[in-house]
Amino acid sequence: MEDRISKIVIVGGGSAGWLAAGVIAAEHRIDPQAKQPFELVLIESPDVPTIGVGEGTWPSMRSTLQRIGLSETEFLRECDASFKQGTWFRDWQTGNGDTYSHPFTVPIDYADINLAPHWLALTGAPPFADAVTPQTALFADCLAPKQITTPEYAFVVNYAYHLDAGRFADLLRRHCTEKLGVEHVKANVLQVNAAENGDIRSVTTDRSGEIAGDLFIDCTGSKSLLLGEHFGIPFQSKQEYLFNDSALATQVPYAEEDQAIQSCTHSTAQTAGWIWDIGLPTRRGIGHTYSSAHISDDEATAQLLAYIKEIAGDEAAADVTPRKIRFQPGHRREFWHRNCVAIGMSSGFIEPLEASALVMIELAAGMIADQMPPTREIMDIVAQRYNRKFRRHWNQIIEFLKLHYVLSERDDSPYWRDNHATASIPDKLSEQLLLWRYRSPWHQDAEAVDELFPTASYQYILHGMGFRSAPRHTRSHQQDQLQHRASELFQQNAARASQLQQALPGNRELLNKVREFGFQKL
Numbered sequence: 223m224e225d226r227i228s229k230i231v232i233v234g235g236g237s238a239g240w241l242a243a244g245v246i247a248a249e250h251r252i253d254p255q256a257k258q259p260f261e262l263v264l265i266e267s268p269d270v271p272t273i274g275v276g277e278g279t280w281p282s283m284r285s286t287l288q289r290i291g292l293s294e295t296e297f298l299r300e301c302d303a304s305f306k307q308g309t310w311f312r313d314w315q316t317g318n319g320d321t322y323s324h325p326f327t328v329p330i331d332y333a334d335i336n337l338a339p340h341w342l343a344l345t346g347a348p349p350f351a352d353a354v355t356p357q358t359a360l361f362a363d364c365l366a367p368k369q370i371t372t373p374e375y376a377f378v379v380n381y382a383y384h385l386d387a388g389r390f391a392d393l394l395r396r397h398c399t400e401k402l403g404v405e406h407v408k409a410n411v412l413q414v415n416a417a418e419n420g421d422i423r424s425v426t427t428d429r430s431g432e433i434a435g436d437l438f439i440d441c442t443g444s445k446s447l448l449l450g451e452h453f454g455i456p457f458q459s460k461q462e463y464l465f466n467d468s469a470l471a472t473q474v475p476y477a478e479e480d481q482a483i484q485s486c487t488h489s490t491a492q493t494a495g496w497i498w499d500i501g502l503p504t505r506r507g508i509g510h511t512y513s514s515a516h517i518s519d520d521e522a523t524a525q526l527l528a529y530i531k532e533i534a535g536d537e538a539a540a541d542v543t544p545r546k547i548r549f550q551p552g553h554r555r556e557f558w559h560r561n562c563v564a565i566g567m568s569s570g571f572i573e574p575l576e577a578s579a580l581v582m583i584e585l586a587a588g589m590i591a592d593q594m595p596p597t598r599e600i601m602d603i604v605a606q607r608y609n610r611k612f613r614r615h616w617n618q619i620i621e622f623l624k625l626h627y628v629l630s631e632r633d634d635s636p637y638w639r640d641n642h643a644t645a646s647i648p649d650k651l652s653e654q655l656l657l658w659r660y661r662s663p664w665h666q667d668a669e670a671v672d673e674l675f676p677t678a679s680y681q682y683i684l685h686g687m688g689f690r691s692a693p694r695h696t697r698s699h700q701q702d703q704l705q706h707r708a709s710e711l712f713q714q715n716a717a718r719a720s721q722l723q724q725a726l727p728g729n730r731e732l733l734n735k736v737r738e739f740g741f742q743k744l
């Protein structure tokens with residue numbers, strides 16, 4: 223076959239580059255000796271640092287790591303990683319100490335019954351998430367999602383990870399180069415060279431000359447060197463919907479070495495953004511993401527320091543020098559153009575809320591690995607499908623993230639008031655909100671089988687933030703049976719929560735055991 227894809231060149235060695243390399247190499251079993259079925263080269267600049275943030279993941283990361291062939295024990299030890307079971311939100315609804323949770327476990331018996339209308343009909347019920355899943359009961363006590371006897375990647379309750387982004391890229395690099403046959407070139411790409419047909423023929427580097435390829439994966443971060451700069455695929459800003467464009471990131475030590483490690487990301491709303499707080503075994507990763515149009519960097523820093531004082535004391539706050547990061551919320555108009563596909567920050571980034579960036583990288587790498595075009599002729603068909611799918615994912619990210627802001631009753635600053643302006647709400651979200659006034663979302667609301675955010679996530683955000691769908695007034699024998707079943711499930715859930723609280727170890731206790739003994743291999 224003349225136009226066979228025989229060499230893939232990835233440019234960029236952040237989480238996107240190495241995850242893409244790992245997933246593709248593992249899927250196609252690249253043999254370092256025979257170099258079949260294709261070569262995979264990753265070029266990484268020795269001078270341009272990675273973005274170095276991105277510590278929150280989704281449960282999909284468990285499958286991705288397994289797919290790459292990494293041991294969970296090694297991953298947890300090497301990446302200073304901990305277990306993440308969801309997100310806990312504070313001050314998002316009223317700003318007066320309100321809280322709610324978005325756990326990773328779907329409501330009990332979710333496939334068969336929508337508990338939301340039954341929960342809405344109760345008086346004096348516990349918060350929605352507490353009523354429908356035992357997972358949130360583990361948040362308060364900083365409990366783990368499994369035991370040391372649970373095999374690698376298996377769970378008692380669904381979970382993802384918090385991790386150190388720098389150490390994660392290092393581990394992936396070692397694994398990809400030592401175990402998966404990925405060739406690593408440390409050089410700066412200086413120029414992108416076009417072929418006669420308009421594809422990319424090669425890239426010119428400062429230390430390794432010209433490197434040719436058949437498929438180029440642009441993982442150069444927000445520079446978007448290949449897709450953006452070379453091909454000129456326009457960037458579409460989404461700041462009209464989601465205003466945050468700045469972040470201050472820092473790390474805070476624990477006051478005591480054996481302090482409990484949170485089971486979920488803590489997200490605390492501020493007057494013009496929100497603060498993330500992520501617990502790793504050796505430190506906390508804390509940052510403030512905000513809209514520069516609504517607050518100055520100095521004010522944002524003051525809010526971050528006030529938060530750190532509150533949770534870790536004056537001394538911890540005094541030692542903090544946050545790193546400033548600017549980003550533009552949005553994405554490229556298309557992501558796969560000719561023989562170049564962009565993954566990670568080079569394809570787009572909206573903001574850290576709900577940690578949707580790494581999961582998009584996993585999905586992108588997974589689709590490229592699964593649908594790897596064997597020839598150049600097939601590539602355009604795969605590219606079109608890829609672009610359609612990822613446009614849908616980006617739209618859903620924007621709508622789902624905006625939901626968090628739209629539902630807020632906060633009126634204490636221009637940021638929150640601007641977030642309620644009709645023009646700032648995507649049309650589809652406005653439509654959905656109107657519809658959900660009459661019925662709580664459930665399976666019918668999923669328009670595709672592979673939606674990024676499941677309908678259960680919408681339920682957690684909507685009902686966690688006090689949104690009420692009108693009660694249904696139909697009375698039938700079947701309705702009575704469902705009501706009865708719902709009551710049983712609420713009771714079962716409460717019993718399961720108490721049982722798990724007794725049975726599961728603390729996060730730190732389990733992570734210490736993993737360090738010492740490791741999990742059983744699956």
Ligand SMILES: Cc1cc2nc3c(=O)[nH]c(=O)nc-3n(C[C@H](O)[C@H](O)[C@H](O)COP(=O)(O)OP(=O)(O)OC[C@H]3O[C@@H](n4cnc5c(N)ncnc54)[C@H](O)[C@@H]3O)c2cc1C
Pocket residue numbers: 233234235236237238239265266267268269270271272273274275276277278279387409410411412441442443444445447469471509511547549565566567568571573574577578579580581
């Ligand atoms: C404030 C903030 C918080 C975030 N939090 C989360 C989170 O909690 N969860 C989540 O999923 N995501 C999060 N993200 C996003 C996440 O950090 C990124 O999606 C992820 O790190 C992937 O980055 P990347 O690999 O695309 O880019 P980068 O890490 O920027 O890597 C770019 C790579 O390209 C290389 N490069 C650049 N120019 C050249 C050149 N000329 N030649 C050769 N190589 C070159 C660099 O050396 C580097 O290796 C966050 C982002 C921000 C800004």
